[in-house]
Amino acid sequence: MNEKTINRRIFNNKLYKIFVSSFSFLSIIPLFLIIYFVLIRGIKYINLKFIFSMPKPMGELGGGIFNAIVGSFIIVGVAALIAIPIGIMVGIFLSEYKEKKFTEIVKIFVDTLQGIPSIVIGIIAYLWIVKPLKQFSALSGSIALSFIMLPLVIKSTEEVLNLVPVDIKEAAYALGAPYHRIVLKILLPSGSVGILTGTLIGISRILGETAPLLFTAFGNQFLNLNLLKPMSTIPYLIYVYATSPYKDWHNQAFAASTILIIIVLSINLLGRFIEKKWKT
Amino acid sequence: MENIILKIINLNAYYGNQKVLKNVDLEIYENRVTTILGPSGCGKTTLIRCINRLHELSPGARIEGQILLKGEDLYQIEPMIVRQKIGMVFQKPNPFPTMTIYDNVIAGYILSGIKLSKEEKDKIVEESLIKSGLWDEVKENLFKKGTFLSGGQQQRLCIARALAMKPEILLLDEPTSALDPVATSVIEELIIELKKSVTTVLVTHNIGQAGRVSDYTAFFYLGELVEFGKTTEMFTVPKSKKTEEYLIGKIG
Ligand SMILES: Nc1ncnc2c1ncn2[C@@H]1O[C@H](COP(=O)(O)OP(=O)(O)OP(=O)(O)O)[C@@H](O)[C@H]1O
Numbered sequence: 001m002n003e004k005t006i007n008r009r010i011f012n013n014k015l016y017k018i019f020v021s022s023f024s025f026l027s028i029i030p031l032f033l034i035i036y037f038v039l040i041r042g043i044k045y046i047n048l049k050f051i052f053s054m055p056k057p058m059g060e061l062g063g064g065i066f067n068a069i070v071g072s073f074i075i076v077g078v079a080a081l082i083a084i085p086i087g088i089m090v091g092i093f094l095s096e097y098k099e100k101k102f103t104e105i106v107k108i109f110v111d112t113l114q115g116i117p118s119i120v121i122g123i124i125a126y127l128w129i130v131k132p133l134k135q136f137s138a139l140s141g142s143i144a145l146s147f148i149m150l151p152l153v154i155k156s157t158e159e160v161l162n163l164v165p166v167d168i169k170e171a172a173y174a175l176g177a178p179y180h181r182i183v184l185k186i187l188l189p190s191g192s193v194g195i196l197t198g199t200l201i202g203i204s205r206i207l208g209e210t211a212p213l214l215f216t217a218f219g220n221q222f223l224n225l226n227l228l229k230p231m232s233t234i235p236y237l238i239y240v241y242a243t244s245p246y247k248d249w250h251n252q253a254f255a256a257s258t259i260l261i262i263i264v265l266s267i268n269l270l271g272r273f274i275e276k277k278w279k280t
Numbered sequence: 281m282e283n284i285i286l287k288i289i290n291l292n293a294y295y296g297n298q299k300v301l302k303n304v305d306l307e308i309y310e311n312r313v314t315t316i317l318g319p320s321g322c323g324k325t326t327l328i329r330c331i332n333r334l335h336e337l338s339p340g341a342r343i344e345g346q347i348l349l350k351g352e353d354l355y356q357i358e359p360m361i362v363r364q365k366i367g368m369v370f371q372k373p374n375p376f377p378t379m380t381i382y383d384n385v386i387a388g389y390i391l392s393g394i395k396l397s398k399e400e401k402d403k404i405v406e407e408s409l410i411k412s413g414l415w416d417e418v419k420e421n422l423f424k425k426g427t428f429l430s431g432g433q434q435q436r437l438c439i440a441r442a443l444a445m446k447p448e449i450l451l452l453d454e455p456t457s458a459l460d461p462v463a464t465s466v467i468e469e470l471i472i473e474l475k476k477s478v479t480t481v482l483v484t485h486n487i488g489q490a491g492r493v494s495d496y497t498a499f500f501y502l503g504e505l506v507e508f509g510k511t512t513e514m515f516t517v518p519k520s521k522k523t524e525e526y527l528i529g530k531i532g
């Protein structure tokens with residue numbers, strides 16, 4: 001190789017780097033703009049009273065979103081309680097039984113599930129749960145959200161378990177360990193960080209989902225802790241307030257959006273932090 | 281008079297269509313050290329993985345033939361029981377990365393769900409680590425992760441982990457290939473010491489080591505057992521031309 005070709009390669013390399021980094025910079029601009037606009041419009045309405053008081057009746061000024069915050073945590077919490085154990089079990093199955101035909105079928109289902117629009121999942125939850133029970137309910141919302149979270153938990157579990165070296169598994173087998181104890185004591189602890197971050201990403205994803213809640217959890221002006229009754233959530237409240245004709249509710253919608261963004265961002269950062277801290 | 285603990289009868293082992301062990305007949309004597317010797321790729325690891333039924337875990341792997349443990353067909357016994365009776369140390373150190381040194385030593389008990397009292401655990405951990413020559417180096421750090429140890433220390437931790445289960449047979453797959461000479465001689469002394477309580481099958485590339493520690497040697501070439509006999513006899517007057525060539529360093 002002569003000097004000329006080497007120089008040309010170095011130049012191409014540099015050009016490529018500039019190209020790639022400027023595009024990645026461009027891609028984060030919209031994100032910053034969104035966060036910036038929501039924050040400057042919303043942050044001034046956020047105070048303890050807004051967080052801890054109940055909504056005022058339609059048309060009246062003031063009031064808070066306490067019921068929606070509590071509702072979001074309950075609905076997402078129940079969804080996570082459903083999706084995490086099932087997702088981990090399916091993830092274990094996929095990573096452990098790679099050669100089976102059935103594994104391929106399950107994988108296709110998981111990918112498809114991930115691709116189904118969330119509103120369709122909402123409609124199905126409506127048809128299967130809300131209609132037979134003749135009642136909007138928090139539980140039906142949780143179930144709909146758990147279907148959105150499920151593929152994320154399955155995939156992150158499968159991925160981290162695939163990273164567990166074969167010789168570690170063989171060492172466990174060679175000690176005469178039964179399979180379920182190997183999963184419990186070796187595989188899951190080795191993958192715990194990855195599964196945890198995958199779960200957190202799943203939670204932050206469903207925290208913002210509105211569509212599947214429209215005809216499942218619906219909404220509620222009051223604080224409700226009963227899973228079989230309608231329950232308010234932050235995204236649902238944003239949707240209702242933002243589409244209302246009242247100026248005050250518009251402002252509250254921005255304030256609620258700000259709170260939602262802060263919660264989602266914190267969960268994501270927590271996930272990052274956990275990953276950095278324990279991944280080695 | 282030698283007691284046969286393990287009898288391998290007409291064993292063939294396959295990975296898919298590839299036959300890596302061919303009609304192997306071999307007897308392992310109780311409380312003796314038997315060396316499996318042979319060039320790289322001749323099937324030494326495969327042979328000992330057949331003995332603790334680890335071979336069948338590899339995708340596409342299968343065997344034909346019989347292995348008798350004290351007269352009982354090994355492949356009729358529950359694999360978990362077989363593996364508790366026949367311990368193994370791998371070619372590459374593989375301590376459990378999520379466990380402390382302490383838990384690594386008693387990992388066999390933890391993984392099998394066998395409950396032990398604190399005193400029993402402490403005793404097993406100390407005894408096993410002393411035997412594997414690691415105790416003095418780690419006694420202050422028993423509750424640190426095993427992966428912080430050096431490669432040689434990790435291997436001795438794996439030996440301690442196997443010994444902790446008090447196996448009847450110990451399979452060692454080139455246990456000292458990652459160790460320095462001092463650690464190697466500790467392990468060699470251990471192997472000799474262990475003869476009182478356990479039968480050892482040792483895979484090694486190191487002819488000197490085979491000479492120092494083993495009573496019997498089996499020489500393998502391309503998946504076939506070429507020669508078996510007392511180590512001292514084989515190393516002084518090998519019966520087969522192939523064995524001789526290997527011993528003087530012409531092949532392997
Ligand atoms: N998991 C596997 N899948 C397919 N083939 C394998 C596998 N493990 C080993 N083999 C093949 O089986 C043959 C014997 O391998 P084995 O590991 O038993 O040799 P070895 O004598 O232990 O060699 P070394 O001294 O290098 O450790 C080799 O040809 C190898 O390519």
Ligand SMILES: [Mg+2]
Binds near residue numbers: 324325371453
């Ligand atoms: Mg080998």
